Every structure is written in C-alpha cells, then in structure tokens.
Amino acid sequence: MTDFAHDPTGRASLDGARGLAPARLGIGLAQGVILYLLYRAAAQAEGPAWPATQPPLFAALVLAATFTPVMLLAGVGRLGWKTLALWGVVAATVLALLGWHDAAHQASDYFRPPYLRFPVVAFAAAALFIAHHLIFPAVAARRWIADFDDYFDTAWKAGVQLVLSLGFTGAFWLLLFLGAALFRVIGLSFLADLIGEAWFSIPVTCLVFATAVQLTDVRSGLIRGVRTVALMLLSWLLLVITVLVAGFLAALPFTGLEGLWKTGSATALVLSAAASLIILINTAYQDGRADNLPPVVLRVAVRVAAVLLTPLILIAVWCLSLRIGQHGLTPDRIIASACAVVGAVYAAGYGWAALSPFLRKTAWMKPLERTNVVSAVLTVGIILALFSPLADPARLSVADQTARLKRGAVSAADFDYAFLRFGAGKAGRAALADLARSSDAEIVRRAKAAQAATSRYEVKQAAVPPRTPTVTAWPEGATLPPAFLAPTAAGDPRYACGGQNDCLAVQRDLNGDGRDEILLASSYSIALFAQDDDDRWVHQGDYQVSYCPGPGSELRDLREALKRPDLEAAASAWPDLRLGAETGRFQPKAGCPPQHAAVNP
Known part of the structure; x- marks a missing residue:
C-alpha cells in the first residue's frame, strides 16, 4: 500500500504519488463516457438499444458504473495499484450482481431504464462506503482489523471530501446555467444548447467531480480542519437531541403509546431518533484519543444518550412486532427489522460503554470503538443479504402474506392482492397466479381481477362487490333494457346510482346507426352507454356541460336538463384529426360569452 507524502503545510507531494491527478481525471472521464453510452442506449427515439433491452444487464452496468469509479477516486494514491484494481473488480462485481438481481426480480408494467429501485441504489452506496473504509485502514495497517482512530x-x-466534491460539482453547474442565461440575453444560445446535450453534460459532470476530489486531496490539511469544525458543531447538537429523547421517554408513561401508533410511521420515527443519537455520539467521541476528549458536559451527554438508545430500540422492535403480527411482513417492515437489528447492536455496545466504568476500570466510552467496527461489518452483511436472493424482502413478504391467507389469519376480502400484483415483483405475480388456481372461489375471483388490473386503483375497485343500480327511465312509462340494469362493479357510472343519488336515463339513437344509445344523467354529469357486439352496455365516455353565469341563468340539475323535449345530437363544430394510426379528438375550450355591465341612464 502507498499513501500520499505530505509537506508540513498539508499539500500533497507528487513525489509519493506521481500521475495522481491524471489518474483521477482519467477515471472521471471514463465514468462519464460509460454513463453517457448507457444513457444513449436507453434514450433512443426509436426505442431502447442494447444493453438497455436487457434490464438485468443494464441495471448491473448502471449500478457498477455509478459507484465503482467513486470508490476508485477515493482509493487512488492510498492503495497500491494492484490492491486497488483487485478491490475495484470485487466492488464492481458485487454492485453488478445487486443491480442484476433487482432488475431480474421486478415485474412492473412501467419498467423503464435504469430498471433500479431507489432502496437498492441508496443501500448499495452505503454498503460500498462502509466496506471501503473498513478495508482501506486494514490494508494500510496490514492487519485484519485496524486501530479505531x-x-x-x-x-x-x-x-x-464527498460533501465538498458534490457541492463543487453543483456550484459548477450553477455557474454554467448563469453563463447560459447571460449569453441568451444577448441572443446567443450556444451555451444553453451545449449544456442540454447529454454527450456534454454527463462526461463533464463526472470529470468535474473527479477534479473536486483531486483538489480536496491536495489540501488534505484543510479537509481535516473543515472536519474538525463540523464535528465540533455537530457534537453540541447532541445536547439537544438527548434532552428531546429523554423528555419523550419520560412522557410516555403518562401519555401512553396510542399517539405513537396513530402516526402509522412509529418505527421509522423511533429508528430515526436512534440513528441521530448514534451519529452525534460519534461526533462527540471522535477518535477516542485523550487529546480529543470533549468538555465534561458533552461527556455526560454521550453517556446519557448511549443509555437512551436501548429504550428507543425496544420501542421500535415492539412497534414492528405488533404491525407484523397484525398485518404480516412487507418489504418495508423487513428493511425496518434489519435496521432494528443493527440498532440493537449499537444499543447494547453503547450501553455497555456508558456503564462499564462503573463495573470495571476502563477508559471513557472505550467499548464504543469495537461496537462501531462490529456494527459496520454487520451492516454491510445485512445490506448484501437484503438485496440478494439470500433475504430478498419481496420473496419473504410474499411467502408470509400468502401463508396468512391460507391459514385464515386474513380473509379473502381483506387480503392485499394489489401488493402481489404491483409491489412484490415476479415473486408476487407468481403467487397471484397460484391463488388464481385456488379451491376458494372468492380468492380465485379476486386474484383474477388483480391479474387483469393495470393499477392499484383497479384492484381496489374490483374488490368492491357489484351493486344493482337504481335508474329512472324518461319519459315516464319508458323501460330500460334489463341488461343495462344488471349489477355493476365499482368504477362504472351506474354503480353510483342509488339512494339519494338516483339517476335518470334516456334512450336515443345519437349516431344514426339504427340502435339506441343510453344517456345516463346524475345531478352533475351525463354518461353515454352503447351496446357492443356481445350486447353488453359499455360506458363510452361523458359529456362535459359548461355553465355560464349571467342574468337569467342558473345552475341546473342535469337530470332535469335531460328531460328537455329539444334534446338532440349536434355535430361537432370542428372535425377530428387523423394522425396516421391515431386520432386526435377536438376538446372545445370551455368559455362563456362576455357579460356586459348594465349602463345606468
């Protein structure tokens, strides 16, 4: 392993790392070109081109090309070239496998490049950051486990360094947009056109980010200074969150947990509070060296906060257990359970670190160091398990939910078929197909309706039992076809006809084909029904009626308007447009004639 040689001012010496800047700029440029080629394959006007036509392969390439170069930028000059190359291959392979698995197990109707879900991207980035900073110090120390500092x-x-580099890249683009606006003012649009081109914007963004990493590394002493100031400021926020969490826990015996359950996100709130405590405890503890000990008030806050972690994690586990017991596993609950496991390790280790001085003679919060290392390794392992076949949340959730249905823990009417259809990927759709072959007629009906649905709303509507509409025929004494009055499902305009929302129907031959259509009016809308080739009455669309206020005008009930003897079909003022295989329907602009104010004589 090699590292920078630094002079006393903190400036990097190129004697120990020749070619460092070209190497970083080369990595950034290569990343930009690869990402541009992937973008170009996905954004073809005539449709995606290879490899975007292969979702698992494309997702694997995108995830690996997005994060592996960032790790290489951080490792250049710190790890030996052979070590860095080996670690880069391992990291890229693992990222590619995570991306491949995520895309291969999705089954969305709106499956679009880059075929990756946000949790996979976020957790993959977190796992790579943690793993890199576990490996780098260990390689430098030539040991399996390095010193905590x-x-x-x-x-x-x-x-x-990452935050500053991202900020630098964002500032660069703000200046480019400002420059483009200035040139546009004088009639020159070349810069605005240039930054709108993907072949320019993607490689330049990666190149600027690599430049920022290099610049921040050259002034590593300044980075340490910024870090020191940031840690000092954040550490004093520990007092605030400690007081708030202590007050929250102290109030619980008097207020009860009912308010917490009503939020619907109790576990997420409590785990977020625990994560805040963990981060701020570390900003106060820092590297644990004697010359970095915080003031007494912060040392007390660290111990109190470390103890408060345990009740927070216990509340989170309780919330999760109740929700899982009532409603079963979902991907979100599985991920939350994994976070709770990591939180429990932190709580146990930090609690022991806070109390150990009272049980045996140890340095202040010293066990915290081992807890951080163990938790980091555990976090990487859990992330890899969750987003791989080992503990795929979708597969585990589908197995649990269908098992609950089969053993009667949830009824066929209350079961979430939409989750299997739209929220659990291929595993969910396979389970839905299995339910469609069930011996239970109600399960079969609902499963098949979910299979045919194109949205979660349709699944919800299909679950509502059919209802016989109440429709009055006009003129008085007229009768409507029995098939029109048959029970209808939710979503059909006839479903709302009943009770205080009775509907009025009129039969007319509106298009002159010799067959009557039916106009169905409620107080606020008019729907058109026509028979198809199977003599079923199908909803064709609705008529929009504009109301124009003015003297002598009043908002009328459309059911009364439908009774008018002068009701007749009227030709559209403007024809439709034939656009190849498609038709453009003219939608008239809703407008009213101008109202002229009366002039007093």
Missing part, C-alpha cells in the same frame, strides 16, 4: 480518520475525512 484510523477508521475514524479515513471515514470522516472521506465523508467531508
């Missing part, structure tokens, strides 16, 4: 120094420095 090395982990702290590399991880927090890299975090600050």
Whole structure:
C-alpha cells in the first residue's frame, strides 16, 4: 500500500504519488463516457438499444458504473495499484450482481431504464462506503482489523471530501446555467444548447467531480480542519437531541403509546431518533484519543444518550412486532427489522460503554470503538443479504402474506392482492397466479381481477362487490333494457346510482346507426352507454356541460336538463384529426360569452 507524502503545510507531494491527478481525471472521464453510452442506449427515439433491452444487464452496468469509479477516486494514491484494481473488480462485481438481481426480480408494467429501485441504489452506496473504509485502514495497517482512530480518520475525512466534491460539482453547474442565461440575453444560445446535450453534460459532470476530489486531496490539511469544525458543531447538537429523547421517554408513561401508533410511521420515527443519537455520539467521541476528549458536559451527554438508545430500540422492535403480527411482513417492515437489528447492536455496545466504568476500570466510552467496527461489518452483511436472493424482502413478504391467507389469519376480502400484483415483483405475480388456481372461489375471483388490473386503483375497485343500480327511465312509462340494469362493479357510472343519488336515463339513437344509445344523467354529469357486439352496455365516455353565469341563468340539475323535449345530437363544430394510426379528438375550450355591465341612464 502507498499513501500520499505530505509537506508540513498539508499539500500533497507528487513525489509519493506521481500521475495522481491524471489518474483521477482519467477515471472521471471514463465514468462519464460509460454513463453517457448507457444513457444513449436507453434514450433512443426509436426505442431502447442494447444493453438497455436487457434490464438485468443494464441495471448491473448502471449500478457498477455509478459507484465503482467513486470508490476508485477515493482509493487512488492510498492503495497500491494492484490492491486497488483487485478491490475495484470485487466492488464492481458485487454492485453488478445487486443491480442484476433487482432488475431480474421486478415485474412492473412501467419498467423503464435504469430498471433500479431507489432502496437498492441508496443501500448499495452505503454498503460500498462502509466496506471501503473498513478495508482501506486494514490494508494500510496490514492487519485484519485496524486501530479505531484510523477508521475514524479515513471515514470522516472521506465523508467531508464527498460533501465538498458534490457541492463543487453543483456550484459548477450553477455557474454554467448563469453563463447560459447571460449569453441568451444577448441572443446567443450556444451555451444553453451545449449544456442540454447529454454527450456534454454527463462526461463533464463526472470529470468535474473527479477534479473536486483531486483538489480536496491536495489540501488534505484543510479537509481535516473543515472536519474538525463540523464535528465540533455537530457534537453540541447532541445536547439537544438527548434532552428531546429523554423528555419523550419520560412522557410516555403518562401519555401512553396510542399517539405513537396513530402516526402509522412509529418505527421509522423511533429508528430515526436512534440513528441521530448514534451519529452525534460519534461526533462527540471522535477518535477516542485523550487529546480529543470533549468538555465534561458533552461527556455526560454521550453517556446519557448511549443509555437512551436501548429504550428507543425496544420501542421500535415492539412497534414492528405488533404491525407484523397484525398485518404480516412487507418489504418495508423487513428493511425496518434489519435496521432494528443493527440498532440493537449499537444499543447494547453503547450501553455497555456508558456503564462499564462503573463495573470495571476502563477508559471513557472505550467499548464504543469495537461496537462501531462490529456494527459496520454487520451492516454491510445485512445490506448484501437484503438485496440478494439470500433475504430478498419481496420473496419473504410474499411467502408470509400468502401463508396468512391460507391459514385464515386474513380473509379473502381483506387480503392485499394489489401488493402481489404491483409491489412484490415476479415473486408476487407468481403467487397471484397460484391463488388464481385456488379451491376458494372468492380468492380465485379476486386474484383474477388483480391479474387483469393495470393499477392499484383497479384492484381496489374490483374488490368492491357489484351493486344493482337504481335508474329512472324518461319519459315516464319508458323501460330500460334489463341488461343495462344488471349489477355493476365499482368504477362504472351506474354503480353510483342509488339512494339519494338516483339517476335518470334516456334512450336515443345519437349516431344514426339504427340502435339506441343510453344517456345516463346524475345531478352533475351525463354518461353515454352503447351496446357492443356481445350486447353488453359499455360506458363510452361523458359529456362535459359548461355553465355560464349571467342574468337569467342558473345552475341546473342535469337530470332535469335531460328531460328537455329539444334534446338532440349536434355535430361537432370542428372535425377530428387523423394522425396516421391515431386520432386526435377536438376538446372545445370551455368559455362563456362576455357579460356586459348594465349602463345606468
């Protein structure tokens, strides 16, 4: 392993890392070109081209090309070239496998490039960051486990460097947009056109980010200074969150947990509070060296916060267990359970660190260091398990939900078929197909309706039992076809006809084909029904009626308007447009004649 040689001012010496800047710029440019080629394959006007036509392959390439170069930028000059190349191949392979698995197990009707779900992208980035900063100090120390201060120094420095580099890239683009606006004012649009081109914007963004990483590395002493200031400011926020969490826990015996359950996101709130405590505890503890000890008030806050983690995690676990017991597993609950497991390790380790000085003689919060390393390794392992076949949340959720249905824990009417159809990928659709072959007629009916649905709303509507509409025929004494009055499903305009929302229907031959259509009016709309080739009455569309206020005008009930003897079909003022295989329907602009104010004599 090699590292930078730094002079006393903190400036990087190229004697220890020749060619460092060209290497980083080369990595950034290569990343930009690869991402542009992937974008071009997905954004073809005539449709996606290879490899975008292969979702698993495309997702694998996108995930690997997005994050592996960032890791390489951080490792250049710190890891030996052979070590860096080996680690890069391993990281790219793991990222590609995660992307492949995510895309291969999706079954969305709106499956579009890059074929990746947000949780996979976010957790993959987190796992790579943690793994890199576990490996780098260990390789530097030539040991399996490095000293904690090395982990702290590399991880927090890299975090600050990442934030500054992203900020630099964002500022660069703000200046480009400002320049484009200035040129546009004087009638020159070349810069605005240029930054709108993907072949320019994608490679330049990656190149500018790589430049920012290089610039922040050259002034590593300044990065450490920024990190010191940031940690100092954040550490004092520990007092605020400790007081708030302590007050929350103290109030619970008097208020009860009912308010927490009503939020519907109790577990997420409590785990977020626990995560905040963990982060801020580390900003106060830093590397644990004697010369970095915080003031007494912060040392007390660290111990109190470390103890408060345990009741927070217990509340989160309780919330999760209740929800899972009532409604079964879902992908979100499985991910939350994994977070709770990591939180429990932190709570146990930090609690022991806070109380150990009272049980045996140890340095202040010293066990925290081992807890951080163990938790980091556990976090990487859990992320890899969750987004791989080992513990795929969708597969586990589908198995649990269908098992609950089969053993009667949830009724066929209350079961969430939409989750299987739209929220559980191929595993969910396979389970839905299995339910469609069930011996239970109600399960079969609902499963088949879900299979035919194109949205969650349709699944919900299909679950509502059919209802016989109440429709009055006009003129008085007229009768409507029995097939028109048959029970209808939710979503059909006839379904709302009943009770206080009675409907009025009139039969007319509106298009002159010798067959009557039916106009169905409620107080606010008129729907058109016509018979198809199977003599079923099908909803064709609705008539929009504009109301124009003015003298002598009043808003009328459309059921009364339908009774008018002068009701007749009227030709459209403007024809439709034939656009090849498609037809453009003219939609008239809703407008009213101008109202002229009366002039007093």
